[in-house]
Amino acid sequence: MNAPTKTPNASGWKPGTPVEGDNAMGGPDTATGNRALMLEEPLLFEIGHSETTGVDFDFAAKLDLAGVEQPSPPTPAPAGRLGDFERSEPIGLVGLTEPETVRHYTRLSRQNYAIDLGLFPLGSCTMKHNPRLNEKVARMPGFADVHPLQPVDTVRGALEVINELAFWLIHLTGMHGVAMSPKAGAHGELCGILCIRAALEARGDARKVILVPESAHGTNPATAAFAGYEIEDIPANSDGRVDLDALKSRLGPDVAGVMITNPSTLGLFERDLKAISDAVHEAGGFVYCDGANFNAIVGKVRPGDLGVDAMHINLHKTFSTPHGGGGPGSGPVVFSEALSPFAPLPYTSRTKDGVVHLVEEEDADSFSKEHFGGRMRHFGRMTAFHGQMGMFTRALSYILSHGADGLRQVAEDAVLNANYILRSLEDVLDAPFAHSGPCMHEALFSDKGFADGLSTLDLAKGLIDEGYHPMTMYFPLVVHGAMLVEPTETESKAALDQFILALRSVAERAKAGDETLKTAPFYAPRRRLDETQAARKPVLAYKDQSAPAGTPVPSEVGAR
């Protein structure tokens, strides 16, 4: 595979941050510390103080905006109705004007990296492109202004959206039912595992063990443990896939189910999933599929055809709703026919007369008797209300605007882009599973071949200087110094080529033992931060000083 030959930065543009010291750009120091459009930004507490206010309440503060002292209040403050709960000490929050506040956050945002600024190799785990059409729809007053406690007759349109999205999620996954209320991936996992527990207990066969591969998302074993199960590892084969024979030999009357991510966190399709499902079902267990990576197969593969019993769908991954700080997650769970009767309340259902009903505790039994010919055995409720409505409108917009062919192309392009990355880099970076064939939506590399003393972290910091947010690092745990790159479907070949150029360059430096990588980044608003200290002694509240006092421990004085 030939490396891209395009020259980077042909125009010779230079970023304006100092390389070292105050004056490294060659020009004179500035009085403010700012460098033209590169603005230094203090903390809110350093900008304002608690004696001022940006809001014109009567006597809220002693000084007005111009700093003129205000007369005393003409009447005493109303007698406290809070009794002992009344605040006895000042809260200490700074008072800022609206423009001061807006500028503060806008300035900070300029020091950040974002999906709207460039390729984000963390991929959909953190954010993929959020089509603006979704945002337009979500902001329509009929959707944006509804409240979950409004009378049902006033929110028929919202119920239609939930039901329509539910229909498409079932259709796209080839499943039988869906719970729309879980609020994110891990919440969806819990919903699915509780459903499995309810189904097993209903047949008087409560089991003890859930099997989870070592490459699983950490939330998988955490979920199973939280639901009261013991966790056992499933070994992997040399291709990074679940070892079918080892799994089969472990199955037995104590195994409640398996949790398998497909495509896996290694960016690989579990080719044996159907055989795994058949074996698990034969042993009386259930198959939970972590659907976090459904974006790689949407429109191509229906998990229902692979024997999956429950799978959460991260609307904020596959269906492009904002997250990673930009919005809440949403994790609807689709169910097989065997598990559907145990799904949580509430749910929506369209009856023959065309009306979409919201089914909650009060009428769940009568509704299912009338329309499904029997009582369902809902395990309970995951949330107070009906789910992340704002994400439902966005996800449905995404599904309907793409259509069946568009969604298929989402998966195809995501996989094509990842394979382009994989094959463009495998000659400089070790790709542990590249021999097993194409990857799915993620390309996985290890730190094998780096010079002594240089690590994945150093490469990642070098990538910051190249103008990219680093990829997922040190996950999955089964690969040494893992680097997991998910370019997503929206990147053009030109964008991928530039990223590949940057990553090839830092990879070559890591292999050649370029010591400057150890102190990268050089051009970010801040140089390398002490992540160890941030984890050991986190400063979580402003306390007038920049670091906690105390006797330094060996790691702080550099004993290592």
Add this chain to the structure above:
Amino acid sequence: MARYFTEEHEWIDVEGDSATVGITDYAQNQLGDIVFVELPEVGSVIDKGKDAAVVESVKAASDVYAPISGEVMESNEALEEDPALVNTSPEETGWFFKMTIGDKSELEGLMDAKAYKSFCDSL
């Protein structure tokens, strides 16, 4: 005193009827800077090969497994204040916990220093 090692990179010092357990220098090196150690409660009973403690580094959280079965007699409280001890002195002051020896025969499958060294070299 005899020191044994596990394939999961724990060491165990046996002295009479009790033993001290920690993670090896190889393990701390792989984990990177340790930021948090969760130790077993004194009096808890741990089973050979099962989770006994958790060690968290800047990269990841990992389980520490009990090399043998027994009861936890003491845990190293110094690690709570300064988890970096696991990096600076993994096989001495950075020990994790002391335990009783439930079944001496469980020590038989463990490696000595020489075997552990060649095990690490093979990784």
